[in-house]
Amino acid sequence: MSDVASPPTRADATARAVYGARPRRPYSRDTVETRLFRVLRWVVIAALLLVTLFPFYYMVLLSVRSLDELLRDPGALLVSPGEWDLSTYSEVLRPASDGGQGFLRFMANSAMVALGTVFLTLLIALPGAYAVSRLRFFGHRQISGLFLAVYLFPSILLAVPLFVFFSRVGLRGELVGLLLVYVSQIVAVAIYMLRNYFDTIPVSLEEAAAIDGCSRLGVMWRISLPLAMPAIMANALFVFMIAWNEFLFALLFLVEDRESWTVSLGLSQLSGSIEVPTTVLMAGSVIITLPIIIVFLATERLLVGGLTAGAEKG
Template identity: 60%
Template structure:
């Protein structure tokens, strides 16, 4: 066989092996998490190599225990989920408000310093969170935002605004100028043009940006740990779960139930808007 034929045949087989391998490594950990979350710890210790659930020993006690409030002897995850949802939703709202205005200005308006502003947003994306940690703790404890959900939201807004502006700006630039010019000729103000013409057209991009921001805010761990570790009533799910793992005598399968509760909202949202999210994040990457 020629080199050509050998290579073509090999790669045809290799391709499917590769795809199967990738599917396995990406999906298996989530499957394992889900399975263990329904397994009593005694079963896991008895049978660690089993990768199929044993229907006779399945239990939902793990979930009951993790969701019940502390007073009722549980781990209080229902409360953590409320905190996380509040933080994530407020962050999404504020970030969208701020970044829609910013992205529109950067995409459409000519103003002094536009390029500098653009560069600032890019630089911010690259500033490491760990360098912000200490000054932010000090700054926020001086102005009363330390150990509060509001402080956490503010940090998340600042961390998500640059990428949000980037995603939205790319989309705004694909909307033809002529539509806005027509609206302006009809006597619409800049605000009216934005809300009546641009926003409805940009809805797909706004939704994917919202999803991105929600994901970051829901998943974030470092600042939740720094700001809220001493305030169990304010813990987010990520923080609550990590603190739970430090606790003695908490069965590991309960930890898995907590992990599932932390992961499911993200996977559901991602399932709804996966396509829009990837396209939003990689817009511009295809230009080479």
């Protein structure tokens, strides 16, 4: 530490000797740095906001412009409400048979898969997380490590055999196959998040219920589940977001049948073709991003707490 501190200290040596420990000169390194960072901080915040939000602004902007206008004046970043063209939204939502892009159908598929994943994951992960947190059984310490390993494995490594397997049993192209894959991928993280929350619930509450004659299942159902509700909600929304956003497995399993495309797959397939106008697809992007942003803003605090619960210990 001393070598970095030395240049200014040497210069201030006399000042220090006279005035005490802290130099009071107007341009000491400390004041310069403090002032610099006070300004720099706002510059950084503004830049970060611009960088993170601009793409989303651009998405909304392009979704309400017509293609002709976009090509005529690509640099325009403000469009007055009078010039808004909302026909893009109705075109992207209408079914393909009706001259639209069928996003309503994709959204229904995605919602089905995502909600199914949420339901199944919770059904499996809740007892699992409870067991890992509360019960001592053979290997309960090793299980978290095993799940972590699963989570870190390349999903492309799973893609090949699952593709082969589902092709052979005829589940490729079915939403059910996709559902199974999602659950298996997410359940480890879900258990990790839920277990952290179960750990914070005092055991004494459960013991009190047990002494009053509650069975183990009764304790789980009447005491632990209601207490863990905030974590369960956060977890459900987290799982929903992952399943709604997923792309690789949807691409591998569902690409052949347009009727079963999810929103992610639909947008990526249509954006590869030249026939669909960019502005219409921007409307599609807004539509598939909106549910995620709503879910995220509604639960930001819960999610952030749940995700980073283990971070403080480093």
